[in-house]
Amino acid sequence: MFKNVYNWIDERLDITPLWRDVADHEVPEHVNPAHHFSAFVYCFGGLTFFITVIQILSGMFLTMYYVPDIINAYASVDFLQHQVAFGQIVRGMHHFGASLVIVMMFLHTLRVFFTGSYKAPREMNWVVGMLIFFIMLGLGFTGYLLPWDNKAYYATKVGVEIAASVPYIGSYIADFLYGGDIVGAQTLTRFFAIHVFFLPGALIAMLAAHFLMIRRQGISGPL
Amino acid sequence: MAHGHNSNEKVVYVGDTRVKKGKGFQTPPDYTSFPGKSEAFIPNFLLKEWMVGCVVLVGFLVWTIAEPPPLGYPADPTNAAFIPMPDWYFLFLYQFLKYPYVSQDYVLLGTMGIPAIMFGALLLAPFLDTGKERRFYRRPIASSLMLVTLAACVYLTVVSWDHYQHMLEKNGQIPEHHEREERVREAIEEGKPRPNFMKKAAAVIEPDDPAATIAQEAQCLGCHAADLSGSAGPALIGVGARLSKEEIAETITHGRNNGAMPAYEGQLSTEEIDQLATWLSKQTQE
Structure with a gap:
């Protein structure tokens, strides 16, 4: 049944080469922890992606209840955490997953650095990886404001004040992030939009580029 | 195929496009060039990877069940005592x-x-x-x-x-999310409904009491706010439910927290302190 449907589509669109190109490659011995346990350091990139997928999924479920305005934001987070079935788990996965992503990404970056895998011809992939790193930090910063409790409010205030101390463009950055003169209603909706639409969009594009480059160039050889 | 891969042709195109096949790309090494035992990504390696992924996921779930994600009190831009802390x-x-x-x-x-x-x-x-x-x-x-x-x-x-x-x-503070969790737990243990932290502070009881004037003249309201909802100092709304009249008088007389709350002994007469403490002990709002 499935095979017939697949064949029907494949006859028309020739989709086999698309996924076979991704799926059909070999994992060399030097990165396989089944052969050398120390090769577990090569797993951090995959784990980062795994946690990122968890972040995207849990975030999608959170937006079913979260309300990005200053009157209801806190109450909606309180409600989804304490009244909604499994709400604590979903918010917990998103909250702690944010830290876990940073940890995994950090370890992945260190692995790539210390194995010299960023060297020619993989320079571009390193640069894209660093851009992913900055996007992740941006996601952490914007997401921190959304529960709208005191910790969120004052961390954002201090963060934007630091950004505002940059000469010439500082005041523009602060205006852009605040959407006014203080952390307020506009700031919350902006941070929500940046956190939920702009940065994830950029992140997915960068991840696609990251993975495409890995497939194109292959994994770096043993040291 | 008009442009096949006939090496006799001068220009080689990619597929059915007009893109000329370049020569510069450094083809990655074939996996036969890696020493040792390589294995197929799908399904062999991916299956093992998924098993590790499942263990990680279960561990992560257990963590989120055991440890509720932190949530403090609603953002209050007038709260001067809060210590800002980024992630x-x-x-x-x-x-x-x-x-x-x-x-x-x-x-x-x-x-x-x-x-x-x-x-x-x-x-x-x-x-x-x-x-x-x-x-x-x-x-x-x-x-x-x-x-x-x-x-x-x-x-x-x-x-x-x-x-x-x-x-x-x-500052004698504990992080707000711990305090909040503790208050919720206590309320539930006592069989009360979950506290609503969004609720506005209750109004002052007997705002026309002569003690209110004393509070204003002694600069109490500078820290505790005109509606006693607290700013640099804690809220005094509901203080009567927490402390007895004697305890309140003691705090006013001798101060607290190494002078964060100053001692008013000498600045206010004993009668004035007594009047203040009587009035504050009536502030028994929930």
């Missing part, structure tokens, strides 16, 4: 900006100078470290720079966290 992975930068020569007059160096150099160097690492050598112990400059930076980041994070703990202790 842990920004602490190194937050602490760094507290040092002289990277703050105040030199803040430019702190926000732009050094972080821009560090992050810029990280971003452009492949163009700075262009040697062919990949082993870290054969690249002493790159490796030691990274190790020193790592050590510095860890140090700054630890110092920042210690400072925060110290500030909490000094």
Whole structure:
């Protein structure tokens, strides 16, 4: 049944080469922890992606209840955490997953650095990886404001004040992030939009580029 | 195929396009060129990877069930006592900006100078470290720079966290999300409904009492706010439910928290303190 449907589509669109190109490659011995346990350091990139997928999924479920305005934001987070079935788990996965992503990404970056895998011809992939790193930090910063409790409010205030101390463009950055003169209603909706639409969009594009480059160039050889 | 892969043709195109096949691309090594036992990504390797992924996921779920994600009190822009704290992975930068020569007059160096150099160097690492050598112990400059930076980041994070703990202790505060969790737990244990933290503070009881004038003249309201909802000092709404009249009088007379709440002995007469304490002990709002 499935095979017939697949064949029907494949006859028309020739989709086999698309996924076979991704799926059909070999994992060399030097990165396989089944052969050398120390090769577990090569797993951090995959784990980062795994946690990122968890972040995207849990975030999608959170937006079913979260309300990005200053009157209801806190109450909606309180409600989804304490009244909604499994709400604590979903918010917990998103909250702690944010830290876990940073940890995994950090370890992945260190692995790539210390194995010299960023060297020619993989320079571009390193640069894209660093851009992913900055996007992740941006996601952490914007997401921190959304529960709208005191910790969120004052961390954002201090963060934007630091950004505002940059000469010439500082005041523009602060205006852009605040959407006014203080952390307020506009700031919350902006941070929500940046956190939920702009940065994830950029992140997915960068991840696609990251993975495409890995497939194109292959994994770096043993040291 | 009009343009097949006939090597006799002068120009070779890619597929059915007009894109000329280039010569420059460095084809990655074939896996037969790797020594040892390689295995297929799908399904062999991916199955094992998924098993590890499942273990990680279960561990993560157990963690989120055991540890509720923190939530403090609703944002209050007038709260002057709150200690701002970014998430842990920004602490190194937050602490760094507290040092002289990277703050105040030199803040430019702190926000732009050094972080821009560090992050810029990280971003452009492949163009700075262009040697062919990949082993870290054969690249002493790159490796030691990274190790020193790592050590510095860890140090700054630890110092920042210690400072925060110290500030909490000094101010006699506990983090709001702990306090909130504790209050909810107590309410539930006593069989009361979950407290609603969004509720506006209750109104002052007997605002026309002569003691209210004393409170204003003695500058109590500077810290405790005109509606007694608290700002630098704690809220006095509901203080009568927590403390007895004698305890309130004792606090006014001798102060608290190393003078954070000053002693009014001598500034106010015993009768005035008694009047104030009587009035405050009536503030038994929930």
